[in-house]
Amino acid sequence: MGEHMSDDAVRLSSVTRRHGSGDTSVTALDQVSLAFPRGTFTAVMGPSGSGKSTLLQCAAGLDRPTSGSVTVGGTELTGLSETALTLLRRERVGFVFQAFNLVSSLTAEQNVSLPLRLAGRRPDRARVREVLRQVGLGDRARHRPTEMSGGQQQRVALARALITRPDVLFGDEPTGALDSRTSREVLTLLRGMVDRDGRTVIMVTHDPVAASYADRVVLLVDGRVDGELLGAGADAIAARLSGLEAAPC
Template sequence: MENDAIRLRDVSRVHTAGGHPVTALDRVSLDFPRGTFTAVMGPSGSGKSTLLQCAAGLDRPTSGTVTLGGTDLGRLSETRLTLLRRDRIGFVFQAFNLLPALTAEQNVALPLRLAGRRPADAEVREALARVGLADRARHRPARMSGGQQQRVALARALITRPEVLFADEPTGALDSRTGRDVLTLLRAMADTEHQTVVMVTHDPVAASYADRVVFLADGRLSGGLAGANAQDIAAHMTTLEAAPC
């Protein structure tokens, strides 16, 4: 089994805006090794979300290749790509996207039910216990704090035991203390579960939880830092934001 969970090779993504082509990603080549936690940062409009969407198979690149565990996503039909995302990829977003009429355990079980599986109660409870919410299984989202809802969303993403967990601004709607709790969980997923985590964030403190930070500017890679603290990450971001267009 190859060491990289995700590989991007010369990936470009060109959109059309107002009748004109706009390059969101420009020949990006990047590897995400298995069992690592990577943060993706960059100024607004740098291509962070487009990178995540292409890497996760939510968007198809205009050119270049994306492989997940050796599977070339570009060779898959839409149906097979949908099945791959369901079975092998997990997602956590800034918006928790929980169904308000369902309890925590019902929300967590939903991906398995959509896949035609009847989840065991113990399986669902274990997923909630992993995020510290075993005692909230029967609570609906309205009875939970934002941090608890995000942890339910994390349990829902992890119950299928995906090869890669993609997180798009997962702490953006949380206060700093609650955000730290979620980041600590993501860190633990890489350390103890050998999960591959890819997180887009604008927050240098959040990024400091990752093994490395990769930076984008104008759709291109613009350096990276490994094992950096929040101050060093913020300083690099300041340099990117101050660079002339």
């Protein structure tokens, strides 16, 4: 494995994903090649139906491409069995979704330690507390989701995603259910994880303000990459997006 490969946390090479077959087949991704360097924060944006979620699912090993290849942390996913894929996702990938997906009967620390239990590993209580402290919830370890605000629940979900020390953190509209102030707090946390801890974050969002926290914005249209913006502010991102929305099909 060459050194240059290991500089990318995730790499997609000519990834195509078709759903269905024959006349009814829909191409969700069309020959997408993208690299996500380690220690960077990328936002993926585009009109509804542009393939954003499919891109995320293929990049994270949740969905298999019809053709092309995906590499996560230097491991090529194409030839992996379902078991090997599950292990890779469990150990090297973290997920945060718009829905917090917490188990309501469990405390914050029990929710955070769940991925370790699923992997048959004994949770280290100090590590669980440390991750909760990292997301600003050190004093909430014993609280259940119903005793928390939406922002606090999303931070528990973030801590749960981080407990396995993943190579890459995937977010699918992670601030979609939050008000703007809480959204900013979660985005600042994600930004800090990239800057301070060298984590790699890949986030699908429709919100130009959320996207402005990223190092770059990758634009998708009809399953193809339609350029990218580097270090752009919310207004520039919004203007570019509205241009995409208005473009003739």
